[in-house]
Amino acid sequence: MKFIYVLCLMVLSGIHCGHAQTGLTAGPPRIYFVSEPGQEQVQFVEVSNPSADYELQLAVSFEDWSYSELGENQLSTGGSLSNSCADWLSVSEKYFSLKPGESKRIQLRMKVPENGAVDPDVPVHTAMLFITQMNPRARQERDGANIRLAVRSGIKVYHRFPARESIDLEVTDLRPILLDSIGRFLEVSFRVEGNVWVEGRIRAEFLNQQDGSKTQLQDISLYSLPGDRRKHYIPIPQDLSKGKHLASVMFLFEDQDLVKIAEIEFNSEE
Numbered sequence: 112m113k114f115i116y117v118l119c120l121m122v123l124s125g126i127h128c129g130h131a132q133t134g135l136t137a138g139p140p141r142i143y144f145v146s147e148p149g150q151e152q153v154q155f156v157e158v159s160n161p162s163a164d165y166e167l168q169l170a171v172s173f174e175d176w177s178y179s180e181l182g183e184n185q186l187s188t189g190g191s192l193s194n195s196c197a198d199w200l201s202v203s204e205k206y207f208s209l210k211p212g213e214s215k216r217i218q219l220r221m222k223v224p225e226n227g228a229v230d231p232d233v234p235v236h237t238a239m240l241f242i243t244q245m246n247p248r249a250r251q252e253r254d255g256a257n258i259r260l261a262v263r264s265g266i267k268v269y270h271r272f273p274a275r276e277s278i279d280l281e282v283t284d285l286r287p288i289l290l291d292s293i294g295r296f297l298e299v300s301f302r303v304e305g306n307v308w309v310e311g312r313i314r315a316e317f318l319n320q321q322d323g324s325k326t327q328l329q330d331i332s333l334y335s336l337p338g339d340r341r342k343h344y345i346p347i348p349q350d351l352s353k354g355k356h357l358a359s360v361m362f363l364f365e366d367q368d369l370v371k372i373a374e375i376e377f378n379s380e381e
Contacts, residue, residue: 134160134161134162134262135158135159135160135161135167135169135242135244135262135264136158136159136161136264137156137157137158137159137242137264137266138156138157138266139156139157139266140266140267141266141267141268141269142154142156142219142240142266142267142268142269143269143270144221144223144268144269144270144271145270145271145272145273146221146223146270146272146273147223147272147273148223148224148225148226148228148229148272149223149224149225149226150222150223151220151221151222151223152220152221153218153219153220153221154218154219154221155216155217155218155219156202156216156217156219156240156242156266157214157215157216158209158214158215158216158217158242158264159209159213159214159215160209160210160211160212160213160214161212162211162212163211163212164211165211165248166208166209166210166211166246167208167209167244167246168206168208168244168245168246169206169207169208169209169242169243169244169245170205170206170242170243170245171202171204171205171206171217171240171241171242171243172189172240172241172243173189173197173200173238173239173240173241174186174187174188174189174197174238174239174241175187175188175189175190175191175192175195175197175237175238175239176237176238176239176267177192177194177237177336178334178335178336178339178341180340180341180342181341181342181343182334182335182341182343186239189238192237193230193233194233194235194236194237194336195236195237195238196221196223196236196237196238196268196270197238197239199221199222199223199224199236199238199270200219200220200221200238200240200268201219201220201222202217202218202219202220202240203217203218203220204217206245219240219268221268221270223270234271234272234274234305234306234307234337235269235270235271235306235307235308235336235337236269236270236271237267237268237269237270237336238267238268239265239266239267239268240265240266240267240268241263241264241265241266242263242264242266243261243262243263243264244261244262244263245261246261247259247260247261248260248261269308271306271307271308272306274306276305276306276307277305277306277307278305278307278309278364278367278369279303279304279305280301280302280303280304280305280309280335280362280364280371281301281302281304281371282299282300282301282360282362282371282373283300283301283302284298284299284300285297285298285299285300285358285360285373285374285375286298286375287347287358287375287377290344294346294347294349295346295347296344296345296346296347297315297344297345297347297358297360297375298342298343298344299313299342299343299345299360299373300340300341300342301340301341301342301343301362302339302340302341303335303336303337303338303339303340303341304337304338305337306337307337308334308335308336308337309333309334309335309336309364310333310334310364310365311333311362311363311364311365311367312330312331312332312333312362312363312365313330313331313332313333313343313345313360313361313362313363314327314328314330314331314360314361314363315327315328315331315345315358315359315360315361316328316358316359316361317347317348317351317356317357317358317359318356318357318358318359319351319352319354319355319356320354320355320356320357320376321354321355322352322354324352326348326351326352328345328346328348330363331343331345333362345360347379351379352379353379354378354379355376355377355378355379356376356377356378356379357374357375357376358374358375358376358377359372359373359374360372360373360374
């Protein structure tokens with residue numbers, strides 16, 4: 112008999128996954144705190160068991176996270192990153208169970224250390240709240256393997272101080288590149304400064320400078336933190352009309368009038 116343990120990880124929750132009517136939903140996907148050193152605040156997390164016949168035994172834990180150069184989530188031990196706020200967090204119930212169809216609202220409490228215990232040069236602190244299923248459900252596969260499926264849901268936690276928000280994003284490079292066997296892309300490199308997380312969209316447009324035709328791609332979601340050095344790869348449409356084009360890449364920030372634009376001219380392939 113083979114035994115296989117499967118962990119279904121959900122970061123940026125709001126969805127659930129599972130098998131045989133076993134799953135987990137938790138939200139909101141992101142929680143934001145804005146407070147001074149020494150202050151304490153409370154937010155709430157809603158956790159639900161969508162299963163029709165299986166009770167969930169759950170545990171809450173905290174880890175650190177960061178973005179890779181390509182914008183992927185990277186997890187680290189709680190308290191290991193310089194911008195971690197994992198040690199500032201606690202919950203009203205660290206272990207609890209949910210009956211089939213049951214929901215629970217738990218308190219997430221943040222206590223920011225006093226002045227002198229927080230590095231003033233770190234404008235944003237983050238952590239990841241994980242809710243993990245402790246009683247994986249067994250399921251028999253046709254090949255005889257006994258699979259135990261557990262679910263883990265992650266919620267990102269952000270903290271900043273109440274100083275006036277300052278968003279600063281600078282494009283450092285924009286160029287068309289050819290990736291073998293995949294196609295042509297715009298490679299846009301940028302760095303994020305300022306004192307607040309950045310949430311917005313990246314929009315790309317291609318203007319044929321000979322006939323005036325324009326092609327606009329679907330916006331790409333953008334999430335980043337101060338200090339990030341990032342790259343995004345935007346596909347150049349294969350059916351782009353022949354000729355000299357002006358490619359424009361725009362960074363649009365939510366709730367902000369600020370727009371950053373980078374442009375480059377290139378010739379499309381025949």
